[in-house]
Amino acid sequence: MTDIPYHFPPDLVGVLVDTIPLLRRSKADTVGFFRACGVGERHLTDLQHRVDSNRSSISKYEIARMVIARINEEGDSGLRSRREIIRRVVEWEDFSTSWPEDALKAQGLVAKVRTLVGTKDSFVRMQQERDSERHERLRPQREAAAAAAEKRKLRENLLSELGRLFGMADPRQRGLKLEALLNEVFKLDGLNVRDSFTLANEDGRVGEQVDGLIELSNQPYLVEVKWRKNRLGVDGVSQHLVRVYGRAGVHGLIVSASGFADTAVSQCRKALTQKTFVLAELREIVYLLEQGGDFAEWLRAKTRAAVVDGEPLFLPNFDSA
Template sequence: MTGSTARHDEAYHWPPELLELLIQVVPLLCRSKIAVVDFFRSAGVSEALLMGFRRQLDQDRDSITKYAIARSVLRQVNEQGDRGLPVRRSLLRNVTEFEDFALCWPDDQLKAEGLVAKIRKLVHVKDSFTRLQERQEAEREQRRAEQEERRLKIESRRRKLAGLRAELSALFSMADVRKRGLALEGLLNRVFAVEGISVREAFALRSEDGQVAEQIDGAIELDGSVYVVEVKWWKEPLGIDPVSRHLVRVYNRAEVRGLMISASGFTKPAIAECELALTQRVMVLAELRELVMLLEGEGDLSGWLREKVRRAALERTPLAVFGVDF
């Protein structure tokens, strides 16, 4: 296993350099051959694997060395793959946490201490490298997840806009003018909602006797500003009267802006009236064809409205038409 492999306690097996160090150090940590066997048993090595060594030591203690026992057991444990993972973890923990070197033979103490230090360093280096790898991989995974989330949002927006575009196209063939107007109001609310613009759908203000005192087609909120929205689908361009009525709604509400959308455009006097209103409030005029173009091109509705507001506030141009003026 090199620096690009998994952590020592999660790997399929120990790397050769770590395995060799363990083979060298375990016999030094144990004074006797049977102590080596018991060391392995205490780490969770199965008695079935150790039983042959116990018998061999009982029959002829000199027939095998501590190093031979350690090499055979550690190699077998290492070859167990994932099945031997708990034992490998335990063995490595017992070695790296070993501190009482006085238990070793006096001549082995310094060598054992040095080998344990090497193992600790090797484990630390590999863990540090692996932690860096894991952190980098986590960052890559987070970027992949964010990219996938953006892709899904884009696809979802595209599908929703396609559906709304089809609905809007169908409205042009609707004969009932009143139903068409109401349908357009609801559709535009959903267009704004798809773009993440906060929407309050049509509502009515009633007098004390229950009569409708004021009908509001809807309200939207963008960048902390609230816009009272009015939508008209008339045959002729909107004149001063409907525009003035909407301006009154705006004036009657503190810090509120106005947005009026017409399927038939606006007369010059109506536009001039809104220009005068811009000295007191932001009033934006829009044509339905602008929204049709935005839907067809999957344009940014928020950016469209921001640009119209900027031109209205700074240039005193209530009607700046998308595709013509910008």
């Protein structure tokens, strides 16, 4: 009977008040019926006293009406007894406990309670099914909202960590931290990322250090990260240009915390006739983190500017002057 409404509705209250007094012959038995259903003594003591001291002062119908009204006003504490009352009434089959002249009427009223409870149970079940269906229908929206909130929190954390780098005194450690942070940044919007790695020469010695590799639409980009005091010149980009030239089908991405000198931009612009090179300033990363921008779309726009317009240092949302 778990689908019974949380409180007895008025129509069910009326039928129960008419039915329960007919199920047992005496007033004491009527009080006993409720006691057997788990109704607390605080609701029965005064009624039991009236039955014991002056039976004519109260009727079985008044007992039923008062007890049901009392437990119907309760919250969780009355739920169990309300359900037990319904269960006992709808399962009542022995009408020999009724007065003979009341037996047929009692049977009819029990049948009416069964009908009411069945109708309301069906309504509750339908409501539950609708609620469940709505819950499932809205699941993608809830999950998307939760994912968006988690992503915003991650962006805030990365932005905070990035801000702390500006206070680091050790340039080498700062550069390593920046490499790791940028890899986490690029992962935000679904870019496949391979963290920094080294390649060995034939003699087993380290021959090449790659800051990272990202993949956009199945296109790999070798990443170089630089944090120098001054704008990055030709010497700051040439090694990465050579590294990308030596690999077929690979684009190049250089991220500089200090910007790029015109000579470096010019050198990369010339290289665009053979390879795709994208130059990015760290302030772009900071801006995208602050504004919730999409890094995949950002990289697509910069790549398109490099390939179509011959502009390796395209600064969307920035004054490039």
